[in-house]
Amino acid sequence: MWLLEASIEGFRNLIPSRLVLSPTVNVFHGGNGQGKSNLLEALNYPALGRSYRGARDDDMVAAGAAQAHVAVSCRTDNGDHILFECGMEKGGPGRLRIDGEPVRRRADLVGRMATVVFEPQSVQLAAGAPELRRSFADQSLSVLDQAYFRRLMNCHRALRQKAALLRDARRAGASPSRVRAEAEIWNREIAREAAALCESRATWARELDPRAAAIYAEMDPGSACLKFVYLPSLEACRRGLAGEDLAQEILSELDYIGPHEVRRGRPLAGPHLDDFQLLLGGIGLRGYGSRGEARSAALALKLAHGELIFAQRRVRPILIFDDVFSELDKARVRRLQQECAARHQLLIATARPDDVAGWKPDGLRTWRVEGGRLEELP
Amino acid sequence: MDDRPTLALKRGAADAGGEFRSPALERLVRALARLPGLGRKSATRIALQLLRGAGDPAEELMTALAEARLHVRTCGRCGCLTEDDPCAVCSSASRDATVVCVVALPVDVLPFERAGFYRGRYFVLGGLLSPLDGVRADDLPFARLLERFDVDGVREAILAFDASVEGEATALYIQRLLADRDVRLTRLATGIPVGGSLAYTDEATLLRAFQFRRSL
Numbered sequence A: 001m002w003l004l005e006a007s008i009e010g011f012r013n014l015i016p017s018r019l020v021l022s023p024t025v026n027v028f029h030g031g032n033g034q035g036k037s038n039l040l041e042a043l044n045y046p047a048l049g050r051s052y053r054g055a056r057d058d059d060m061v062a063a064g065a066a067q068a069h070v071a072v073s074c075r076t077d078n079g080d081h082i083l084f085e086c087g088m089e090k091g092g093p094g095r096l097r098i099d100g101e102p103v104r105r106r107a108d109l110v111g112r113m114a115t116v117v118f119e120p121q122s123v124q125l126a127a128g129a130p131e132l133r134r135s136f137a138d139q140s141l142s143v144l145d146q147a148y149f150r151r152l153m154n155c156h157r158a159l160r161q162k163a164a165l166l167r168d169a170r171r172a173g174a175s176p177s178r179v180r181a182e183a184e185i186w187n188r189e190i191a192r193e194a195a196a197l198c199e200s201r202a203t204w205a206r207e208l209d210p211r212a213a214a215i216y217a218e219m220d221p222g223s224a225c226l227k228f229v230y231l232p233s234l235e236a237c238r239r240g241l242a243g244e245d246l247a248q249e250i251l252s253e254l255d256y257i258g259p260h261e262v263r264r265g266r267p268l269a270g271p272h273l274d275d276f277q278l279l280l281g282g283i284g285l286r287g288y289g290s291r292g293e294a295r296s297a298a299l300a301l302k303l304a305h306g307e308l309i310f311a312q313r314r315v316r317p318i319l320i321f322d323d324v325f326s327e328l329d330k331a332r333v334r335r336l337q338q339e340c341a342a343r344h345q346l347l348i349a350t351a352r353p354d355d356v357a358g359w360k361p362d363g364l365r366t367w368r369v370e371g372g373r374l375e376e377l378p
Numbered sequence B: 001m002d003d004r005p006t007l008a009l010k011r012g013a014a015d016a017g018g019e020f021r022s023p024a025l026e027r028l029v030r031a032l033a034r035l036p037g038l039g040r041k042s043a044t045r046i047a048l049q050l051l052r053g054a055g056d057p058a059e060e061l062m063t064a065l066a067e068a069r070l071h072v073r074t075c076g077r078c079g080c081l082t083e084d085d086p087c088a089v090c091s092s093a094s095r096d097a098t099v100v101c102v103v104a105l106p107v108d109v110l111p112f113e114r115a116g117f118y119r120g121r122y123f124v125l126g127g128l129l130s131p132l133d134g135v136r137a138d139d140l141p142f143a144r145l146l147e148r149f150d151v152d153g154v155r156e157a158i159l160a161f162d163a164s165v166e167g168e169a170t171a172l173y174i175q176r177l178l179a180d181r182d183v184r185l186t187r188l189a190t191g192i193p194v195g196g197s198l199a200y201t202d203e204a205t206l207l208r209a210f211q212f213r214r215s216l
Helices: A036-048 A120-127 A130-144 A146-172 A176-219 A243-256 A258-264 A291-313 A330-343 B023-033 B040-052 B057-071 B106-115 B142-152 B165-177 B203-211
Strands: A002-009 A017-020 A025-029 A067-075 A081-089 A095-098 A115-118 A226-231 A275-280 A318-322 A346-350 A365-370 A373-377 B096-103 B120-124 B156-160 B184-187
Touching (some): A025 A036, A036 A067, A036 A115, A036 A318, A036 A346, A120 A291, A130 A146, A130 A275, A146 A258, A146 B203, A176 A243, A176 A258, A176 A291, A176 A330, A226 A291, A275 A291, A330 A346, B040 B057, B096 B106, B120 B142, B142 B165, B165 B184
Parallel strands (some): A115 A318, B096 B156, B156 B184
Antiparallel strands (some): A002 A017, A067 A081
């Protein structure tokens, strides 16, 4: 799919603007702090119903404005048009519409606009905390499988209920056996959803692995092989079980550690503690990889996610690159850009004209972003 | 086809929620806005209608409120809202006392009574298990529910809770409580609504409908 047009008003430092995008490559030049990332954040807002940078709606409304509006029209791979309209309000709930129909739950939005965003923080995917990889997995899986998102929400809800129960019971000095009996109720809910979540995560990692390895090998020929593996926190998920058997085994595991949880006053196991690992030549990138390797590996992983979206949903996601080419070898960057441009719409923000200098793909459109103002260059 | 994005979400300045010069009006709006389902905008509209509407709607509302506060109570047997204790359902000889529909809130009884097909009785829990909201098993009248089962010789209990995590957990808790009793325990089915379109059914509902499909 690709973005056709967008109009933006009251969003961060951006001057109200309207832009018609190229279905191939769109480049936004500008110095740091001029508004390039803000623009990409606005354009990607309908994909998630929130900022990919983790900002609150409040923060995205321009200083002095009460509301921000982003409207984006897209064409899907089968030729349909979709109009996304987003309203953000200071102190109020955000509002979203698809083709004029209000979107009441974020679950109904997930996967409608398929994008893959690579930004400076994405490098942390390889070397940062487990929650970043978990969150990438959850976002990726939610786009591929809407049922996954609902299961994830249910599982988180049950986990939060159990956490509240354990915390309050510990404070109040409640009878451990009664707290356990109540905690087991929530364990049933957690186990049922966790079994499906963990199976999905394992399958997803297996499908992503060869794709990421191939992309990494293209970016860095002659390098060691990249591997992506799932590290489930629950013992039960490492025994090759599935379906109801897996749910039963997870339930037994959760009930077994019940007394420890009651003593500690918090849940000690569950899919919320899962992790994934990126290995280069068998060595974990977390702690051992160079910054360049971590960046390439994270990029390969994100692009592999894009390929998976196409393989499973026949949708070509829009690729959004926010200032990510600066630390990569130039020849490799160009090859990567050309390969991506051949299959996807690209939105590239860069502070260094070098990153795209001399590259003239068909349909290229270029803008200068300065002080929040967009100016298309000839 | 016109692809141009529109800014249809743009709202007028009047929506921003202004300050009233009258503290009394401001208090009224705030009190109304605390009611479920009402935002400040609707609260303001209702407040102005009450104060300025034809036929003194405020007086009518005050009388109705005072009467309702005086006469409406919860039924000592089932927990439904009623003016007579026990309520009409609990005291009716034509309702089957051995079948009990367990619901979370008094309002959940209304759709059953409107539909009119159900001939058993009710038991209102007053909420669902939710430690996040400070509701634990001890806070819900499970002991009274069991007592009711024993006294009335209940044969079947139908759990009619929301299809939420809390609804599932509460149902499971009751299932455990009744494990050693000879009571048939059922839950309402979830699936495609009558008259609903299969094409627009969300996947979670579809999955439930699929899992609990029935033989023909």
